[in-house]
Each structure stands twice: as C-alpha cells, then as structure tokens.
Amino acid sequence: MTIRLMQGNEAIALGAIAAGCRFYAGYPITPSTEVAEVMARELPKYGGKFIQMEDEIASMAAIIGGRVGGLKSMTATSGPGFSLMQENIGYAAITEIPCVVVDVQRLGPSTGQPTAASQGDVMQARWGTHGDHPIIALAPISVRQAFDLTVKAFDFSERYRTPVILLTDEIIGHMREPVELPDFSTIKIYEHKVEEKPEEYKAFRNTEDGVPPLVPFGEGYRYHITGLLHDEVGFPTQRLDEIDPWLERVNGKLEKHIDEITLVEEDYQDGARVAVLSYGCSARTARHAVKVARAQGKKVNLLTLLTIWPFPEKQVEALGEKVDKIIVPEMNLGQLAYEVERVVGRKKVVRVTRANGEMVTPQMVLEKMED
Amino acid sequence: MTDHILEAHDLENHEALIPPSNWFERSETLQKLRKNKKFPTIWCAGCGLGVVMGALIRAIDHLGLKNDDVALVAGIGCTARMPVYMDFNTLHTTHGRALAFATGLKIARPGMKVIAIMGDGDALAIGGNHFIHAARRNIGITALVVNNSIYGMTGGQYSPTTPLGKVATTAPYGNVEPPFPICELAMAAGATYVARSTVYHALELDKFLTEAIAQDGFSVVEAVSYCHTTYGRLNRLGTAADMMRALKDNSIAKSAYDKLSPDEQHANTKIVRGVLHQNNTRMEYTRMYEQQILTRVQSV
Known part of the structure; x- marks a missing residue:
C-alpha cells in the first residue's frame, strides 16, 4: 500500500x-x-x-x-x-x-x-x-x-x-x-460463535469469560432485549437471585480481560525518579518534553495510556513505585489526574492543565520537572 | 356468526377483517405469544392495550409472516411493554427512541417487518422528532401509536394528545395546550399509509394493522384507547367499560364522515375512523438507498 x-x-x-x-x-x-x-x-x-x-x-x-x-x-x-x-x-x-x-x-x-x-x-x-x-x-x-x-x-x-x-x-x-x-x-476482528440451538439460546447467560455470544435478530434466535434489568433470556426481572449474578457478570467482565484491554506504551529509563504520564494529543507534548529533558541528561520515564478506561491501575501503580513524581499534562482541568492520584496518592502527582483550547506546551511540562 | 361479530363491533362488512371461524385453533396465534413468559401482563384490568396486542397478533397472523421475520421495537411506557409478551424479535429501548432504533434495524435487515409500538407521549413528545423524520424518509416501519391521551405509567400527566381543558396531575386546572392530531401530523410529514381506529373496533384495527404492515413504506396506525386508571378517574369518565363504550359513541367511520356537509364536518367532534391516507408512489427508504446508491457505486 x-x-x-x-x-x-x-x-x-x-x-x-x-x-x-x-x-x-x-x-x-x-x-x-x-x-x-x-x-x-x-x-x-x-x-x-x-x-x-x-x-x-x-x-x-x-x-x-x-x-x-x-x-x-x-x-x-x-x-x-x-x-x-x-x-x-x-x-x-x-x-x-x-x-x-x-x-x-x-x-x-x-x-x-x-x-x-x-x-x-x-x-x-x-x-x-x-x-x-x-x-x-x-x-x-x-x-x-x-x-x-x-x-x-x-x-x-x-x-x-x-x-x-x-x-x-x-x-x-x-x-x-x-x-x-x-x-x-x-485485519481480523472477533466474531461471535453460537453453539446453542435457537430454543436453548440465552443472550445474557453467565459464561466463564463473562461474555455470552450474541446472535443478530432475524436468524431464528428470537429473544428479548431490554434496558430494564433482565434475566439470562432477556426478560425484565426484579428478583435479586437473577439480578445479582447478572450485575456481577456485566460489571466484572472487563476486569476478567483487563490485561488484553489495557494498552499502554512504557518508555522507561533505569534510575529515573520523575515520570510524565499522558494520553491523546497531550501525549505528543509529553513525548517532546521527555525528549528535550533526556537530551539535557535527565532521566525521565514516559507512560502513554492508549486505554483510558478501564483505567490502567496496574501499570500506573507500578510507575508510582518507581518514581517520586508523576507529571500529568492534559487539555482539561485535571480529569485523568484524579485517577492517577487515586492510584499513586496525591503527593506524587503534578498536574499540568490547560483548558482554553491551546495545547499544553513542552515548556510547561519541563518547568514542572525542575520544581 | 360474522354478522354477530360485526354488530358487536359496530362495523360494516367492508370495515373489518373477519378472522376464520376456527382461527384460534387453526392459526399460529397462540404460538405468537411467548410460552416462556409469565403472564398476566403488567396492564391494569380493563386496559385497552390487550385489545391492541390481540389485533397486532391477528394482523401478523393474517399476513402469514414467520415469527423470525418480524421485529417489534418499543420505547418506554405502558404501551411499550407490549413486545415482551410476543414471540418475535423484540427490542424494548429507551423513552421516545423506538423509531430511531427501528431505523437502524430496518437498514440492517431490510427484509424484516419492523413494527414500532409506542404510546402518545413516547411517539409524539420525547420521540416527536424521530416520528416526523421516519415519516419523511418513508422508511419501511409500521408505527403503531396507542393514544390514551395521558402518561399512564407515571400516573396521569398531560401528554401531547390530552384534549384542551381536560385534567391531568400536571394540569390540575385543566390542560391549556392543544393536542397534536397524530394522523394529520404523520400525513404532513410523509407517511404513506395512515389509519385510525379505536380499541372498541378491534376487527377494524386488525384490518388497518394488516394493511399497514403490508405497506412498503412508513405506515402509521393510531389506535385510540383510554386510561381509566388515571385519565378516566381524574376526568370522572367512569369505568373501563364506560370509556370503551364512549369510543363507540364518540367515533364515526370515515365513510360516514365523508357524507357530511362541510358545515357538519367542521362541527364534528367525533373521532374519525378509517384509512385517512395512502400513497403507493413513493419509494421506500431502504429500497431507495439500494437502488440509488448501492447499485450505482463501484464496489471495492
């Protein structure tokens, strides 16, 4: 191409x-x-x-x-x-x-x-x-x-x-x-495979991996879909013995696959005590600032989050154990910084925020490295 | 037997769809109810919604459609609970959005008969924008709007079809907003089949729903019903049976209405029942997309 x-x-x-x-x-x-x-x-x-x-x-x-x-x-x-x-x-x-x-x-x-x-x-x-x-x-x-x-x-x-x-x-x-x-x-994308017969199909059943296969409408698997809390076949229910396992599955299914879902780029240096953590357009700023700092002989870790949600707790926690300071540049008043603070504690986190439509500059990040 | 049914429904022969005498035993009607769904329904005893559900099942039955080839899409409200009781592809969505969900489904499955089941608040207040745009596109969906003039599930607040002066919990001094005429709105927006009947005239509903589902385009059936629990009580209209009888007394067939003088028509306050509009010249949306775009574009 x-x-x-x-x-x-x-x-x-x-x-x-x-x-x-x-x-x-x-x-x-x-x-x-x-x-x-x-x-x-x-x-x-x-x-x-x-x-x-x-x-x-x-x-x-x-x-x-x-x-x-x-x-x-x-x-x-x-x-x-x-x-x-x-x-x-x-x-x-x-x-x-x-x-x-x-x-x-x-x-x-x-x-x-x-x-x-x-x-x-x-x-x-x-x-x-x-x-x-x-x-x-x-x-x-x-x-x-x-x-x-x-x-x-x-x-x-x-x-x-x-x-x-x-x-x-x-x-x-x-x-x-x-x-x-x-x-x-x-390019290959995951395709749902259904083994059950239509009369046995349960679109919302509990499976080992937490994700029951989905069949589209019109293929002989008639079932009910609703935004109400529902049981395994999709019917609304108010029974706690049906709701509780369902809630646990739905709200727990991503955690079961968290390692596959979490996409990050770790660019770490031995002995670095400061890190820059960013995502999206601000990660470009972060990358440039780290490049400049390293050219000046500083040791800096760079963590770029490609997966924002679920928040990559494991990776951020590990970074927090390596360094004394995590600088978080972002084009808002510190939204992802809340999550970083939750995981590593407030004392280690330095926010670099800008919410006026202009990018955070590498200089703004570099200044925080000096402090 | 037929005469007896027609007389009971206050209908002429041509106005009704008469089921075969053994329809209950012979037809797949029972199979169109969900065997694994616990009945009874959530509806109040005496509600007209059961009549509408019966009419819908008989209409689908009459057309000989397979259960797999029908999707029922609903929003939120008493009416919108209807699909869960029937053994089709059933999608119970968010308030007002049934037609928007149905639009995506129809585009993905143009061969499927997609029926959106909505109440008056669902279809015309929160969902009013989707209603007129689905009509404008002439997408092949049947909109079944059950009009009971009130928000029933939330306890009797005034809706876009509550008549002027009537009382609701949010209109304790009488409603000061004029109602939307559902069918006229649908016609103006571009629907290609528009009909109105009442839950008293069940076999007429069968007929209109059959025609609407068969229509290749956006079709609307307004089923005028009542809510004796909220609207009826607040406005002292009696029991469910009284309100059902009122639909008989306060409605007029379009054929009779058409014979009235202009002055009489102008003075008419009764519900006009009948096929109010049909246009078979406009092409259905998914067909249009297929012919005008998919077959013209060079595929990769």
Missing part, C-alpha cells in the same frame, strides 16, 4: 471499514464531521450503509439497532453530541450490544469554543450515562494510531459485548500525517 497524507478523522473512518463496520449513523458536528463524510462516500463501496439521522440521540439509537440487526456499527460526534448520546450508550452497555462511538473532543462545556481542541470528556466517557456500567475508552496519539485503535475498538466491542468510546480530540482528528495503512484483508 502506498503512503498517503491523511487526517485522523479519515484514518478513523478507514479503520472502521477495515474492521468490518458496515453501518454508520451520525449527525454533523465539528470537529468530527469528516468521519461522517468519509463514511458516506466509502461505506457503499463495501456494501455498507450510511444514514444522517435527525440528531445524535437518534444516531446512537440507530447504530445499536443496526448491530442488533447484525451490522457492525459506528457513530462519531463531539462534546455536545456526545452528551446527547449518553442515555443510549448506557442502553448499549446494559444490553451488551457492541458499538463504537467516536468522540472528537472540543472545548466545552456547552457550545464552548467551536472548535478549539480539548480533552474535557475524559470523565464523561466513563460516567456520562447514569448508573454503574462497564465501558472501554481508547485514545490515539497519531493518525496511524487513530486507524489502529479504531480497529481495536471494534475488536474489543465485539469480544466483550460493550460500547467502546474512541476518545480522540480535535488535534488528532484534524492533524494530517503521512501514513501507510495495512491491507484491509489482513
């Missing part, structure tokens, strides 16, 4: 198609719109279908409906639209319908500053919908990684029957980089 100059948003759309996404429903919003535009143009070439819905609530609903019908599905949006999608993201979580939601973060709250960059949706990606629920969020730091993590997002969503948030930002989405994409035919 040839090297092409492309945007992060374009790479996301192509990653989705490579992963087998065949249905996209969305509503225009900057800075995510290019994802929809590429999908509208490219999906039909692969026999896939695109629809522009009347709003983001409908878009989220439609992709869940599409996956219930058997098509791998995605939507893309930004802050205000992401807020509107939250109720149905919770629906996908409780009904365990795989789907991918791309949030190209822009500066909020509300209409905010269209369309300056931000990483302000970190906590919304975890807790935006009401109630306890499992969720995965991945944050790419380059255009090529936007492609790769979109593929991962589909694989995870299928493998673990959960919505996956691709939590990117205006900088990665609109940045152009030369990339060489793999041959789409080499």
Whole structure:
C-alpha cells in the first residue's frame, strides 16, 4: 500500500471499514464531521450503509439497532453530541450490544469554543450515562494510531459485548500525517460463535469469560432485549437471585480481560525518579518534553495510556513505585489526574492543565520537572 | 356468526377483517405469544392495550409472516411493554427512541417487518422528532401509536394528545395546550399509509394493522384507547367499560364522515375512523438507498 497524507478523522473512518463496520449513523458536528463524510462516500463501496439521522440521540439509537440487526456499527460526534448520546450508550452497555462511538473532543462545556481542541470528556466517557456500567475508552496519539485503535475498538466491542468510546480530540482528528495503512484483508476482528440451538439460546447467560455470544435478530434466535434489568433470556426481572449474578457478570467482565484491554506504551529509563504520564494529543507534548529533558541528561520515564478506561491501575501503580513524581499534562482541568492520584496518592502527582483550547506546551511540562 | 361479530363491533362488512371461524385453533396465534413468559401482563384490568396486542397478533397472523421475520421495537411506557409478551424479535429501548432504533434495524435487515409500538407521549413528545423524520424518509416501519391521551405509567400527566381543558396531575386546572392530531401530523410529514381506529373496533384495527404492515413504506396506525386508571378517574369518565363504550359513541367511520356537509364536518367532534391516507408512489427508504446508491457505486 502506498503512503498517503491523511487526517485522523479519515484514518478513523478507514479503520472502521477495515474492521468490518458496515453501518454508520451520525449527525454533523465539528470537529468530527469528516468521519461522517468519509463514511458516506466509502461505506457503499463495501456494501455498507450510511444514514444522517435527525440528531445524535437518534444516531446512537440507530447504530445499536443496526448491530442488533447484525451490522457492525459506528457513530462519531463531539462534546455536545456526545452528551446527547449518553442515555443510549448506557442502553448499549446494559444490553451488551457492541458499538463504537467516536468522540472528537472540543472545548466545552456547552457550545464552548467551536472548535478549539480539548480533552474535557475524559470523565464523561466513563460516567456520562447514569448508573454503574462497564465501558472501554481508547485514545490515539497519531493518525496511524487513530486507524489502529479504531480497529481495536471494534475488536474489543465485539469480544466483550460493550460500547467502546474512541476518545480522540480535535488535534488528532484534524492533524494530517503521512501514513501507510495495512491491507484491509489482513485485519481480523472477533466474531461471535453460537453453539446453542435457537430454543436453548440465552443472550445474557453467565459464561466463564463473562461474555455470552450474541446472535443478530432475524436468524431464528428470537429473544428479548431490554434496558430494564433482565434475566439470562432477556426478560425484565426484579428478583435479586437473577439480578445479582447478572450485575456481577456485566460489571466484572472487563476486569476478567483487563490485561488484553489495557494498552499502554512504557518508555522507561533505569534510575529515573520523575515520570510524565499522558494520553491523546497531550501525549505528543509529553513525548517532546521527555525528549528535550533526556537530551539535557535527565532521566525521565514516559507512560502513554492508549486505554483510558478501564483505567490502567496496574501499570500506573507500578510507575508510582518507581518514581517520586508523576507529571500529568492534559487539555482539561485535571480529569485523568484524579485517577492517577487515586492510584499513586496525591503527593506524587503534578498536574499540568490547560483548558482554553491551546495545547499544553513542552515548556510547561519541563518547568514542572525542575520544581 | 360474522354478522354477530360485526354488530358487536359496530362495523360494516367492508370495515373489518373477519378472522376464520376456527382461527384460534387453526392459526399460529397462540404460538405468537411467548410460552416462556409469565403472564398476566403488567396492564391494569380493563386496559385497552390487550385489545391492541390481540389485533397486532391477528394482523401478523393474517399476513402469514414467520415469527423470525418480524421485529417489534418499543420505547418506554405502558404501551411499550407490549413486545415482551410476543414471540418475535423484540427490542424494548429507551423513552421516545423506538423509531430511531427501528431505523437502524430496518437498514440492517431490510427484509424484516419492523413494527414500532409506542404510546402518545413516547411517539409524539420525547420521540416527536424521530416520528416526523421516519415519516419523511418513508422508511419501511409500521408505527403503531396507542393514544390514551395521558402518561399512564407515571400516573396521569398531560401528554401531547390530552384534549384542551381536560385534567391531568400536571394540569390540575385543566390542560391549556392543544393536542397534536397524530394522523394529520404523520400525513404532513410523509407517511404513506395512515389509519385510525379505536380499541372498541378491534376487527377494524386488525384490518388497518394488516394493511399497514403490508405497506412498503412508513405506515402509521393510531389506535385510540383510554386510561381509566388515571385519565378516566381524574376526568370522572367512569369505568373501563364506560370509556370503551364512549369510543363507540364518540367515533364515526370515515365513510360516514365523508357524507357530511362541510358545515357538519367542521362541527364534528367525533373521532374519525378509517384509512385517512395512502400513497403507493413513493419509494421506500431502504429500497431507495439500494437502488440509488448501492447499485450505482463501484464496489471495492
């Protein structure tokens, strides 16, 4: 394949198609719109279908409906639209319908500053919908990684029957980089295999790995899907002996596969007592700052989180044992820093925050190394 | 026997779909109820929703559709609990969003008969935007809207179809918002089959639902019902039986309505029952996408 100059948003759309996404429903919003535009143009070439819905609530609903019908599905949006999608993201979580939601973060709250960059949706990606629920969020730091993590997002969503948030930002989405994409035919995504006969099928049963296989509607496996708490066959229930095992399975299934889900890049030096921890566009700042510091003879560890949720506790805890100080640059008022503080304690964490639409600069990170 | 049924339903022969005399034994009707679902339903005794469910099952039965080829999609509310009792592909979604979920499902499975079952609040308040846009697209979904003029499940708040002046728990001094005419809204937005009947006229509902499900496009059936538990009590309308009888007394067949003079029509306050609109010239959405886009684009 040839090297092409492309945007992060374009790479996301192509990653989705490579992963087998065949249905996209969305509503225009900057800075995510290019994802929809590429999908509208490219999906039909692969026999896939695109629809522009009347709003983001409908878009989220439609992709869940599409996956219930058997098509791998995605939507893309930004802050205000992401807020509107939250109720149905919770629906996908409780009904365990795989789907991918791309949030190209822009500066909020509300209409905010269209369309300056931000990483302000970190906590919304975890807790935006009401109630306890499992969720995965991945944050790419380059255009090529936007492609790769979109593929991962589909694989995870299928493998673990959960919505996956691709939590990117205006900088990665609109940045152009030369990339060489793999041959789409080499990309393999998890496929559900069902061994039960239709009359024995239980879409929500307890399995050893916590993830019962999913059969689309229309293939002879008639069953009920509901956002109410339900039993193994999907019927609403208020019986604690049915609800409790179900809650335990659904909220525990990601933990069972945490090592596969947790994607991080560790660039550590022996004897380093300071570390920079970052993700998304701010990881680019972090990477540059570490490069400069090392050139000056300093020893610095660099931890880049590609998986934001579930939070990579094990890796961050291990880093906390190695160093005295963890600098966390991010384009918000310190959202992921809360999690780092929870794991390593407040004393070790130094926040570098900026929530005015401008990137955290390497200089701001380097200054904190001096303190 | 047929005459007896028609008389009881206050219908002319052409207005009803008469089931075969042995329909209960012969048909797959019973098989369309879920054997593994515990009955009774959650509905109050005397509710009209059971009549609508019966009509829907008989309509699907009449069309000879396989259970596997039908999906029932619902939102939230008393009406939206209907799918769980029937043995189809059933999707109980979030409040107001049944048609948006159904749109995704229909696009993924164009061959499937997708029926969205909604109450008046579900379809026209929180879901109003999806309702008009599904109609505009003419996507092949049947919207079955059960109109009881109130939010029943939450205890009797006024809905977008509560008549002016009527009392609700959130309209204790009488409702000051005029109601949406569901069918007229659907017609204006582009639905290609629109009909209205009541839960009193069950066999007419059978007929309209049969036609609506067979329609290749967005079809709407408004089933006028009642909520004796909330609306009826708040407005002193009597028992369920009284409210059922009122649907007979306060409705008029479209054929009779059409014979009225313009002045009489203008003065009419009765519910007009009948097929109010049908257009077979507009192409259904998924078919349009297939023909206009998928077959034109060079595949990779």
